[in-house]
Amino acid sequence: MKKSNIAKSPKTHKIINNHPVLLYPLATEKTIRLMESENKLIFIVGLTSTKLEIKRAIEKEFNVKVQTVTTQIDPAGKKRAYVRFAEGSPAIDVATKLGLM
DSSP: OOOOSSOOOOTTSOOOTTOSSEEEEOOSHHHHHHHHHHSEEEEEEOTTOOHHHHHHHHHHHHOOOEEEEEEEEOTTSOEEEEEEEOTTSOHHHHHHHHTOO
C-alpha cells in the first residue's frame, strides 16, 4: 500500500492555512525548551518538501528570517523540520502568531 506524502494531523493541531509545505507546528515540552534556549521551532511538513522550500515558506508566511532548517523523518513516517530563526526574529513571536503560547 502506497503512503500519502501528506501527514494526517490530529484535530488538536492547528493547520497552517492549507499550506502544501507546512502542515502544522509541533507543540511539545521539547519544542518549548528549544524555542527558549536555541530560538527554534519544530514543524511537521510534507514528505517531499525540501529544506529550501520549508525556509521560503516560513519566511513568507510569518515574515521572519530563518537561519537554518534541518529535517528528520520520525518512526511514524512524518517529516519534522527543525527551524532556527535569525537573531532579529524570535521564535516566541512566531509561536504567539500560531497560538502555541
